[in-house]
Amino acid sequence: xxxxxxxxxxxxxxxxxxxxxxxxxxxxxxxxxxxxxxxxxxxxxxxxxxxxxxxxxxxxxxxxxxxxxxxxxxxxxxxxxxxxxxxxxxxxxxxxxxxxxxxxxxxxxxxxxxxxxxxxxxxxxxxxxxxxxxxxxxxxxxxxxxxxxxxxxxxxxxxxxxxxxxxxxxxxxxxxxxxxxxxxxxxxxxxxxxxxxxxxxxxxxxxxxxxxxxxxxxxxxxxxxxxxxxxxxxxxxxxxxxxxxxxxxxxxxxxxxxxxxx
Amino acid sequence: xxxxxxxxxxxxxxxxxxxxxxxxxxxxxxxxxxxxxxxxxxxxxxxxxxxxxxxxxxxxxxxxxxxxxxxxxxxxxxxxxxxxxxxxxxxxxxxxxxxxxxxxxxxxxxxxxxxxxxxxxxxxxxxxxxxxxxxxxxxxxxxxxxxxxxxxxxxxxxxxxxxxxxxxxxxxxxxxxxxxxxxxxxxxxxxxxxxxxxxxxxxxxxxxxxxxxxxxxxxxxxxxxxxxxxxxxxxxxxxxxxxxxxxxxxxxxxxxxxxxxxxxxxxxxxxxxxx
Numbered sequence: 001x002x003x004x005x006x007x008x009x010x011x012x013x014x015x016x017x018x019x020x021x022x023x024x025x026x027x028x029x030x031x032x033x034x035x036x037x038x039x040x041x042x043x044x045x046x047x048x049x050x051x052x053x054x055x056x057x058x059x060x061x062x063x064x065x066x067x068x069x070x071x072x073x074x075x076x077x078x079x080x081x082x083x084x085x086x087x088x089x090x091x092x093x094x095x096x097x098x099x100x101x102x103x104x105x106x107x108x109x110x111x112x113x114x115x116x117x118x119x120x121x122x123x124x125x126x127x128x129x130x131x132x133x134x135x136x137x138x139x140x141x142x143x144x145x146x147x148x149x150x151x152x153x154x155x156x157x158x159x160x161x162x163x164x165x166x167x168x169x170x171x172x173x174x175x176x177x178x179x180x181x182x183x184x185x186x187x188x189x190x191x192x193x194x195x196x197x198x199x200x201x202x203x204x205x206x207x208x209x210x211x212x213x214x215x216x217x218x219x220x221x222x223x224x225x226x227x228x229x230x231x232x233x234x235x236x237x238x239x240x241x242x243x244x245x246x247x248x249x250x251x252x253x254x255x256x257x258x259x260x261x262x
Numbered sequence: 263x264x265x266x267x268x269x270x271x272x273x274x275x276x277x278x279x280x281x282x283x284x285x286x287x288x289x290x291x292x293x294x295x296x297x298x299x300x301x302x303x304x305x306x307x308x309x310x311x312x313x314x315x316x317x318x319x320x321x322x323x324x325x326x327x328x329x330x331x332x333x334x335x336x337x338x339x340x341x342x343x344x345x346x347x348x349x350x351x352x353x354x355x356x357x358x359x360x361x362x363x364x365x366x367x368x369x370x371x372x373x374x375x376x377x378x379x380x381x382x383x384x385x386x387x388x389x390x391x392x393x394x395x396x397x398x399x400x401x402x403x404x405x406x407x408x409x410x411x412x413x414x415x416x417x418x419x420x421x422x423x424x425x426x427x428x429x430x431x432x433x434x435x436x437x438x439x440x441x442x443x444x445x446x447x448x449x450x451x452x453x454x455x456x457x458x459x460x461x462x463x464x465x466x467x468x469x470x471x472x473x474x475x476x477x478x479x480x481x482x483x484x485x486x487x488x489x490x491x492x493x494x495x496x497x498x499x500x501x502x503x504x505x506x507x508x509x510x511x512x513x514x515x516x517x518x519x520x521x522x523x524x525x526x527x528x529x530x531x532x533x534x535x536x537x
Binding site: 121122130132133134136137 | 319322324344348349351352354356358359360362363364365375376379380421424428
């Protein structure tokens, strides 16, 4: 019994410790991100890695999401004879929910895991210590560029996702099912308001921050992991943790923002 | 460099007094007093788990001690804020065990990095300065390669070139000969001796390799279980009758049982209260 209580106490201390560390980490990176000087070359480099090189995946994912969405909605709406709502249904679902969430998940898989394992390896090979010893601030040199790049890239990728998704929907609705093109787009004009776009934008901005925060903190603090993380095994374990944690928190925060903004 | 050594001709460049360090609630360093004088090579020796890496991390300001003072170039590391610490660190060079080169940069870019971050020199001057340091380390022509293309000894030397590129007055070197074949290790020893003789640099080397320690050291400090048991010139240390030191020098196995729980606890900071 006492052993059990001990365990519970121990793990809740561990949880609180980690939560506190993550929060302090975020505050520190944000504080440095908001003050110049910036190293724009490094920010651009990261935008290239996190943003530009995710474009193709996002385009493919967006296209098929839009297509399957139109297919499913068509199948449902045709029973009620209201296929004219198809355009607005696709656009709203994309802008409000699917584009921000799916983009975030794709970015976590592609860039988040890379951010975490890169920082983890740098930590375990003493490269971060080396930076400090060269009087180069690792927060400024490594983390701020990643943060800025992620917060800039994710909303851009999300809007790309939305556009190609609506295009995919158009292909299925108009080209495959012969719906009138006017009906598809007219519905969109009438139902999508600025508030929907704000909501999608807010989500993608918050998700961008969330992704870079969780994955980079996990890698950066590899040496402070509770059960001792070291070398290849440690990096892979921490990266898995980071991807899972980031994905789950994106989904939870998605619900929160929806509930607050609807 | 000259300003520092002129000001305090014989006062130590590194001075540690009463350093105590904990990891979790386990005592790692216990009352360390240590001095490094200008232009000397001090070797900190000890077996694995003796606390020598922890001591080095404290000397570099990467860790804050539980109590005690660490003065480097006259400044108390424990009292500096980050800005002052970074200013001080521009005057020290650190070569890490495996070089700690950045994998995304070429060897040349790695060496150039401190200059690019801390000086306003133009790119071509920086490139020349970095190449000179690489040449000094017998790595001329390697600047366009990636770190993954170098051997272990080359990585150490490239790391050393990067540590020296700002012309520091103190150099810290972590395990220069660990993991190297005897010939390569001897080459590195010569490089270190050269630095002292030609540049008058003060050098702190952390190692567990006896041969290399005796080759390069002006003075040796032997660390065991968190305490400094002997400090002195090579001959003094060799002549000491301390049993622990002689064990280390004659490679006598200690055959002590290691307490599993204490070891795990130190390793992970987690209590394994197994029955």
